[in-house]
Amino acid sequence: VARIKELAEEARVSIRNVRRDSNKHIDTAEKGKTISEDERDRLKEEVQNLTKTYEAKVNDLASTKEKEVMEE
Numbered sequence: 001v002a003r004i005k006e007l008a009e010e011a012r013v014s015i016r017n018v019r020r021d022s023n024k025h026i027d028t029a030e031k032g033k034t035i036s037e038d039e040r041d042r043l044k045e046e047v048q049n050l051t052k053t054y055e056a057k058v059n060d061l062a063s064t065k066e067k068e069v070m071e072e
Contacts, residue, residue: 001066008062012055019051 023044030040
């Protein structure tokens with residue numbers, strides 16, 4: 001169970017790193033006048049929603065696997 005929790009945390013950290021990199025890319029595009037401020041805000045919100053979605057999936061999978069291991 002401890003290993004499952006470690007792996008889940010590693011997955012969440014990876015997801016957050018992708019969010020950080022995406023937000024940097026979005027900011028760079030806005031500073032380069034490739035996208036507008038409104039589009040920047042919309043994209044950041046979309047990235048945040050995806051982050052929440054995938055973190056929830058990781059949590060659900062980890063929880064399911066923990067229960068499965070505990071039953072054995």
